[in-house]
Amino acid sequence: MSPRRRPTRRVLPVVAGMLFLSAAVRLGGGVGEVLAEAGTAGEPAASGQPTAELLAAFQAREERLAARETALDARMEELAAAEAELSAQIATLEEVEASLSATLALAETAAQEDVARLARVYEAMKPQDAAALFAAMDPGFSAGFLALMRPEAAAALMTNLDPQAAYAISAVLAGRNARAPTE
Numbered sequence: 001m002s003p004r005r006r007p008t009r010r011v012l013p014v015v016a017g018m019l020f021l022s023a024a025v026r027l028g029g030g031v032g033e034v035l036a037e038a039g040t041a042g043e044p045a046a047s048g049q050p051t052a053e054l055l056a057a058f059q060a061r062e063e064r065l066a067a068r069e070t071a072l073d074a075r076m077e078e079l080a081a082a083e084a085e086l087s088a089q090i091a092t093l094e095e096v097e098a099s100l101s102a103t104l105a106l107a108e109t110a111a112q113e114d115v116a117r118l119a120r121v122y123e124a125m126k127p128q129d130a131a132a133l134f135a136a137m138d139p140g141f142s143a144g145f146l147a148l149m150r151p152e153a154a155a156a157l158m159t160n161l162d163p164q165a166a167y168a169i170s171a172v173l174a175g176r177n178a179r180a181p182t183e
Contacts, residue, residue, distance in 0.1 A: 119148035122157070131160030139168035147173060 122130045122145055134142045134157060146154050146169055158166045 115144065116148055119145045123149050123153040127153075127156035128160045130157045134169070135161055135165050139165070139172050143169045143172035143176070147176070 122133070125133075134146070137145075146157070149157070158169070161169070
């Protein structure tokens with residue numbers, strides 16, 4: 001035989017063995033586990049060919065991996081469906097939140113307009129009549145109206161109030177912005 005043929009005969013079984021071991025590793029288990037399942041752990045095959053037990057162990061391992069992969073695929077589909085449902089619910093909640101915010105803003109604007117209109121009514125009243133109403137109100141409540149009134153009308157109204165009521169309203173007005181940030 002020529003010198004070229006001999007190395008090929010020695011290399012071919014080694015390469016085949018490496019490919020076989022590579023396939024075993026790719027199946028996910030590791031060669032030792034598969035060999036142990038086949039009952040041939042640590043025992044090389046006499047002819048260099050895989051035994052029937054080893055092939056059966058590989059096939060069983062492949063079937064288990066295929067079943068696990070199928071179960072994982074089903075779980076991924078369930079998770080994707082749940083994620084889609086959650087996304088739809090979040091979108092619905094965001095729409096409802098936007099609608100509620102718009103409604104609240106409209107209600108707040110309407111309330112502010114009502115208070116401003118009432119302040120104009122108090123301005124139009126005779127100062128002594130408006131003072132009688134303000135004397136019956138809580139100082140914090142009446143101060144809100146007084147702050148919206150023109151200074152001349154507010155001054156005429158305050159002149160007709162009891163000094164203690166006028167002082168309480170003035171204290172509320174002076175302290176309204178005391179806690180406002182300065183920076």
